[in-house]
Amino acid sequence: MPLEVQPYVRFGLLEDLLNKARANSLWPLTFGLACCAIEMMAAGASRFDLDRFGAGVFRPSARQADVMIFAGTISKKMAPVIKQLWDQMPAPKWAIAMGGCTIDGGPFKYPNQYAIVEGADLLVPVDVYIPGCPPRPEALIAGILALGDKIKAGRRFKG
Ligand code: SF4
Numbered sequence: 001m002p003l004e005v006q007p008y009v010r011f012g013l014l015e016d017l018l019n020k021a022r023a024n025s026l027w028p029l030t031f032g033l034a035c036c037a038i039e040m041m042a043a044g045a046s047r048f049d050l051d052r053f054g055a056g057v058f059r060p061s062a063r064q065a066d067v068m069i070f071a072g073t074i075s076k077k078m079a080p081v082i083k084q085l086w087d088q089m090p091a092p093k094w095a096i097a098m099g100g101c102t103i104d105g106g107p108f109k110y111p112n113q114y115a116i117v118e119g120a121d122l123l124v125p126v127d128v129y130i131p132g133c134p135p136r137p138e139a140l141i142a143g144i145l146a147l148g149d150k151i152k153a154g155r156r157f158k159g
Contacts, residue, residue, distance in 0.1 A: 015154060022066070022092065023148035026055040029065035029085065034072025036099035036134040043137035055144050062088035067147070068095045068124065069140070070102040074117040086124045094151070096143050097126045100133045107133065 032040060043050050050056040059065040062085040074082065086093075097120040100106030105118035120126050127150060130143040 016152075019152050019154050023151040024054040025057075026067045026094070026144065026147065027057050027059050027065050028055060028067045028069050029062055029089065030058040030060050031068065031085065032071045033074060033078065034101065036071040036101065039134045039137050040069055040071040040098065040140060043140045048137040048141065050141065050144070053141065053144055053148070062086075063090065065089055066093050067144075068093070069098055070095065070120040070126075071098045073101040073106070073108055074120060074123070075115055076117055079117050079123060083123055094127045094147055095120060095124045096128045096130065096140075096147060097121070098130045098140055098143065099135055100131065103129050103131065 032038075042048060044056055044058060055067070066089065068082075068086060068089065070082075086095075097103050101108060101116070102120040105113075105116055108116045109118050117123060128143045128147045130139050132139055135143075
């Protein structure tokens with residue numbers, strides 16, 4: 001290996017190691033918006049046991065969380081609060097859009113509606129989308145595993 005590239009190779013290995021640690025210890029923000037949040041709670045409870053994948057430590061403070069799971073309809077009234085919570089989360093951080101409402105407004109999207117934000121990606125950069133109304137807990141677990149794969153591959157680090 002040429003001498004001049006060695007520092008970069010070492011840095012790459014360290015980054016890989018950090019990404020593996022991040023992917024296996026995701027801490028979601030304790031945060032639910034509507035009916036999809038019930039499925040998210042079920043995913044964290046004993047039957048589905050999200051802890052098996054290192055993502056069961058839901059944090060009560062945005063400052064201790066690194067993944068925001070949008071679980072439910074995003075009302076326009078909530079949008080500034082959500083944005084503030086996102087800004088309080090330390091980088092690197094990730095977002096999961098769980099359910100039709102968070103993907104594009106779901107069943108509440110119709111011409112001239114004035115109450116909801118038509119997609120979580122209008123507020124924050126979304127890493128994983130989970131379709132369904134509501135998605136089952138297994139679908140959320142699959143989404144978290146997909147996010148883990150993405151982090152391990154080092155595919156995005158947004159602040
Ligand atoms: S996607 Fe369906 S289940 Fe989820 S919050 Fe919207 S209406 Fe409720």
